[in-house]
Amino acid sequence: xxxxxxxxxxxxxxxxxxxxxxxxxxxxxxxxxxxxxxxxxxxxxxxxxxxxxxxxxxxxxxxxxxxxxxxxxxxxxxxxxxxxxxxxxxxxxxxxxxxxxxxxxxxxxxxxxxxxxxxxxxxxxxxxxxxxxxxxxxxxxxxxxxxxxxxxxxxxxxxxxxxxxxxxxxxxxxxxxxxxxxxxxxxxxxxxxxxxxxxxxxxxxxxxxxxxxxxxxxxxxxxxxxxxxxxxxxxxxxxxxxxxxxxxxxxxxxxxxxxxxxxxxxxxxxxxxxxxxxxxxxxxxxxxxxxxxxxxxxxxxxxxxxxxxxxxxxxxxxxxxxxxxxxxxxxxxxxxxxxxxxxxxxxxxxxxxxxxxxxxxxxxxxxxxxxxxxxxxxxxxxxxxxxxxxxxxxxxxxxxxxxxxxxxxxxxxxxxxxxxxxxxxxxxxxxxxxxxxxxxxxxxxxxxxxxxxxxxxxxxxxxxxxxxxxxxxxxxxxxxxxxxxxxxxxxxxxxxxxxx
Ligand SMILES: [Zn+2]
Ligand SMILES: [Zn+2]
Numbered sequence: 335x336x337x338x339x340x341x342x343x344x345x346x347x348x349x350x351x352x353x354x355x356x357x358x359x360x361x362x363x364x365x366x367x368x369x370x371x372x373x374x375x376x377x378x379x380x381x382x383x384x385x386x387x388x389x390x391x392x393x394x395x396x397x398x399x400x401x402x403x404x405x406x407x408x409x410x411x412x413x414x415x416x417x418x419x420x421x422x423x424x425x426x427x428x429x430x431x432x433x434x435x436x437x438x439x440x441x442x443x444x445x446x447x448x449x450x451x452x453x454x455x456x457x458x459x460x461x462x463x464x465x466x467x468x469x470x471x472x473x474x475x476x477x478x479x480x481x482x483x484x485x486x487x488x489x490x491x492x493x494x495x496x497x498x499x500x501x502x503x504x505x506x507x508x509x510x511x512x513x514x515x516x517x518x519x520x521x522x523x524x525x526x527x528x529x530x531x532x533x534x535x536x537x538x539x540x541x542x543x544x545x546x547x548x549x550x551x552x553x554x555x556x557x558x559x560x561x562x563x564x565x566x567x568x569x570x571x572x573x574x575x576x577x578x579x580x581x582x583x584x585x586x587x588x589x590x591x592x593x594x595x596x597x598x599x600x601x602x603x604x605x606x607x608x609x610x611x612x613x614x615x616x617x618x619x620x621x622x623x624x625x626x627x628x629x630x631x632x633x634x635x636x637x638x639x640x641x642x643x644x645x646x647x648x649x650x651x652x653x654x655x656x657x658x659x660x661x662x663x664x665x666x667x668x669x670x671x672x673x674x675x676x677x678x679x680x681x682x683x684x685x686x687x688x689x690x691x692x693x694x695x696x697x698x699x700x701x702x703x704x705x706x707x708x709x710x711x712x713x714x715x716x717x718x719x720x721x722x723x724x725x726x727x728x729x730x731x732x733x734x735x736x737x738x739x740x741x742x743x744x745x746x747x748x749x750x751x752x753x754x755x756x757x758x759x760x761x762x763x764x765x766x767x768x769x770x771x772x773x774x775x776x777x778x779x780x781x782x783x784x785x786x787x788x789x790x791x792x793x794x795x796x797x798x799x800x801x802x803x804x805x806x807x808x809x810x811x812x813x814x815x816x817x818x819x820x821x822x823x824x825x826x827x828x829x830x831x832x833x834x
Contacts (some may be wrong), residue, residue: 376392415439450499455644522550524549555615572790605725721757
């Protein structure tokens, strides 16, 4: 068996390993290593106040060879990172933490308590997936006599990495050193998601704000994103930088319409949903619709063991719910009711193939790339009575994206299948702010903002948002390339607060 690969190959000559942190050089340097002109693999490094801080350690998801390369080799030495800050539990932000720890990172990982609890489930699951993946790959290469691969990380390594998590509360400032202070604020994106606020005293007070993934206002379950004032350096996501979502208020009616229309045809509704947040939002809304008599009491199945596990974490953190959900929680379980069933074992999942009459099946994965939803699509997509309800972001080259694009035929398990079912894409369910909401967020910190960096967006979306920010008078805006860094010299960040 080959050994684990632990060598680091620098992405660029500007690799962190070449710069001593001895006070020489610019007081603030930010590297954009991942999630730059892309949505997955978020990873930025901040050098400030004698510390090297990693913001996110996301899994890069894409074509196998590139993903292998990017996920196995960090563009810096993990042993040289003092601390990590994690905005939320999604795998594109947290999914490479076990590799970071396995390759020598020894510091704390700061995140909210809910994020830590969610990572305990999601990183373990990710470890199991990497083990299965490597097994599948090795079976293939063994026959050809080619070298085998170790999993990117194992379930055991994922569990080990949990030791590094330090849970902190929203709005409770934490000192990371004599001139560096961290605070997490509500991001309104998923349970436990945070906006990262770093106050650095490098001769002049500089406030850096990293939005992580920013949610929408008035979303069910979650509180709204918190405003952040007096920001000097803003690193903002741009997933939907070119788009305006339908109003959040249209969510309930869209969902009720789809359910009623499909039930009238005698069909089933398949909802591919991310196990974190989207599935709980859909279940909660269905509960509210049912209770209000807006939809009939048809059977609802949540066919994803991981969704069931994550739902249990939601029940542990009602303190993060918005006022409406909290009031509802006091009288009933938002995620459990008579017609709802969480499907655990595979046999029961297979039995859903033989269901007669209308039903709702909520299953993962959210982009239809793997998991039980693929089987349900295979079984139901050729029936024109059925509906596939898309409630989340669908990346390029995924089955979900092909459905959203209304392709007449899609390939499932190697077979071309005609799409006869209705496909409905309900944009209102997005857990990411749209262009208007992103510009509003930047405006709310405008008077002091000296530089905006747009990350976590494909290039057209990021550039489109950059143009919108500039026309709103917010400049300069940079859409950094992966591997780029930016220095802030003393005096770059003017203290305009006095005049503001
Ligand atoms: Zn996210
Ligand atoms: Zn993300």
